[in-house]
Amino acid sequence: MTTLKTKVAIIGAGSAGMRAYREVTKTTDDVLLIEDGPYGTTCARVGCMPSKLLIAAAEAAHAGSHTSPMGVTYDAPKIDGAAVMQRVQSERDRFVGFVEETVEGWPEQHRIRARATFETDTVLSLSDGRRVEAEAIIIATGSRSNILPFFENFGDRLIINDDVFSWDTLPGSVAVFGAGVIGLELGQALHRLGVRVSLFGRDNLVGPLSDPEVLAEANRLFTEEFDFHPHTDVQNHRRTDNGVAVDLVTEAGTQTLEYDYALIATGRRPNVDKLGLDNTTLDLDPRGVPIFDVQTGQCGTAPIFIAGDVNNIIPLLHEAADEGMTAGHNATHFPEIRRFVKSAPISVVFSDPQIMMVGETHRALTERDADFVTGAVDWSDQGRARVMGVNKGLLRVYGDRITGRFLGAEMIGPRAEHLAHLLAWSLQSRLTVSEMLERPFYHPVIEEGLRTALRILNANMQMGAMPPPRCIDCGPGA
CATH class of the missing domain: 3.50.50.60 (FAD/NAD(P)-binding domain)
Structure with missing residues (x-):
């Protein structure tokens, strides 16, 4: 039996595995990337990108349905299903092709096409009959649909x-x-x-x-x-x-x-059931996922790290990439471990109206018995939303009653994907609601609806009225 020895072995070449590989190779070329399926991330192949292509076609078909109040009407759209799917697949294959070209452009000696299972914490058995001995191993095997x-x-x-x-x-x-x-x-x-x-x-x-x-x-x-x-x-x-x-x-x-x-x-369910994790020293949760530190990616005290959808926390591409970086760094430098700050939580659903959530959810705040208050805006009466005929939905924002800090938001309504970013950046910058209200809001824009919700939130926290513009020439206390 051939035994390959490496500093870091990465199981899975998806978003997390690819990011981990890039991080590892900043320090060493002694790495093996093991994948038993086709190259190409879940996002590019069957997730984010093809779904947004289908949604784009749906939005085009639906575009004229709400314009009659503006004096503009359209005949029923003619939908060519074959043409819709041809574009979805063509553009999808283009995105997947970029991923495949990237991975296949990496040194051939770094890539193994086989299924890997654990024999011990540091030894993998490959489906092609070989074994891999690694100083550290990264699990980045993703997830799959859960079918009851x-x-x-x-x-x-x-x-x-x-x-x-x-x-x-x-x-x-x-x-x-x-x-x-x-x-x-x-x-x-x-x-x-x-x-x-x-x-x-x-x-x-x-x-x-x-x-x-x-x-x-x-x-x-x-x-x-x-x-x-x-x-x-x-x-x-x-x-x-x-x-x-x-x-x-x-x-x-x-x-x-x-x-x-x-x-x-x-x-979806994490792809952990065929990894032979029972052969390791790891403690597993009820779904068979290793117990791990979210800030280091390390599973217990073993030289095993986990990243991406397989960790069963937040199955989003940017989270997978961040976790891949963390796992890649710590696997390379093990036993020296660093803790990395997580980005502000942000999620978007590309329905119509769109849905977004930022920071702590209403459920999370309630469950931890947080002392929080809310502000809200009903999009039905928001100026720019009414102008565009997309005035549907509700935004609710949450703030800490004591400190005045912004905590999170949930929303269904227009342009939620863009408002989510403003709120996530504000949260990660640790802004108070008063400080958020000091930022500029153009007129007339959807973002003015956010300002309305923040003003109500600020008042409900009894933080006073919206702060006036700062005076450059005024002295202290003026």
Whole structure:
């Protein structure tokens, strides 16, 4: 049996693994990047980028639907499903190609195409019969769709988001299970592209939202637009001759619904079950994920580090990249370990209206019994939003009653992706709400709605009125 020796072995060549590789190679060329699947990140291949391409097509199809109050009307859009999917796949392949070119451009002796499993904390067994002995190992194996057993009854008409992006054309109908980020984005996009869609959720949840008022507004908006069931009892999942069928149980009785496909979007699970972690000294959580330090990426006291979606915390590309950097640095310099500050939490759902969350959520603040107050703006009356005909949604911002510091926000409404960045930067800069209000707000812009919410928050914290412009020539106390 051939044994390869290396300073750092990285399992997985996705966003986290690639970033870890770059960090390791700043210090040493003694590294092995092990991947048993195709190169190309989840984001580029089946996640962020192809989904946004589908959403872009949906937005184009939907663009004229809200313009009649402005005196502008359009005929119903003609949607060429084959052309939609051709562009999705063409552009997706372009993004994936960039990733593949990057990885394949790295030295061949650094890359191994095989499956790796742990024999010990520092020894890996490869599916090609070889072994790897490493001074430190990074786990960056990502995640995959979580399919509950009863969904298997849908047979070959069960699909996940990966499958959507391989369609040659758009189907006639799809039942979507799960109102998280993936289910909401794809379900709404397919609806706007002319597919008959039913979205089945649980517990009235929408995406990652936790603020009861924002959540209620989101439920209202999406239920008004398409066949969204925020809390349902769906039984008897089954394959039929022409597709799939389910029984929807309501107070009015049981209704049988049929669709071409069942899209399962009920969360993701970390890829840890085939790593042989039982052969290590690591302590594992109930899902089999190693217990680790979020600021170092280190698993226990072992020379094993974890990064990206596999750690089962925040499955976002920028988080995976940051964690890959941390894991790469500490694996290279082990046993010297450094703690790295995490970026301000930020998440966006590219639905319409968009959803965003920044900092501590309403649920997190409530659970830790924080002394916080809120400010809010209803987008229905916000000036620029009304001008553009996108005046839907609600923004709620949270602040510390004692210190006046901004703590977080949840929102459904227009241009949420941009407001999220302003708030995340403010949070990471540790600004108080008063200091945020000292920053400029142009007129007329969506951001003025944010200012309204911050003014209300500032008043509710009893921090006084909005501060006046600072006087350059005034003396102390003037």
